[in-house]
Amino acid sequence: MVLRLRRILIIALALPGLLSLVGGVAQAEPESRPDINVTGLVETTGATICPGDSPTVRATIHNSGQAPTGAFDYRWEDNDGVVETSTHTDIAAGGSGVVDLVLPDISKGTHIVKFIADPDREIRESEEGNNTRTVKLTVKECVPPGPHPDMAVTAMSILPGVPLCAGNSPTVRALIKNRGTVETGFFNIRWVDDAGTIFDGGHFSIPAGAVDSHDHIWHDITAGVHTVSFTADFDGGIPEDNENNNSRTFTFTVQECGGS
8 A cells, every 4th residue: 555655656746737646646637728708898989879880899808717728719790690700819828819890881770799709619618608798889860060950749649538439530649849940851750559550651841949740540449548659750860959759658548438
């Protein structure tokens, strides 16, 4: 037994870093591995992004492990669609790197941009759960300089009023006030009922400071609680001083009136 322990000690001393002696038993040292840790993902300017801009998104990668990463693949996605794939050079243990993505001529709307390092897990890492980050970019129509209209939906009502009976075809009315300093010009409108049915149309120009209305007939309405929403300039075709007051929702109750 003593001779066996001596042999183990000789092997351990001959192979430093590979074996350790725990309780008189030789054991292998844990393997050193890299850790490709995506620590940040930001749009670099932090400024308002307008349709047609080409913003840059930057990913910061840190090797939090104990060994070099070696070259590894990465992938960029925009709203779950792949926009770019490439390979990053080796990052030493404790080192960092950055990767930039330019989104040319970006479209209006919400963009969920994702960066994935080593997407196919070809690199054996000490931690596999920190290779991905996402950032949300909101792209809105940017208001050019100068005076603008402001289409505020100030109220909604239903005609002819109460009692409102099932089987009737009431008129829903939206009031629109131009709170801006110039006329609106012709603009598009949208009604949406509680069944998800969309009714699009247009509205003539409203002078600065004036109030106008837009009506929608709800044919053969059923009994119960109903909601309907109205949006002026739903497609953002008119630059406004305030883009956040163009919509309103109205709720009303329809009764089973019966006959006499």
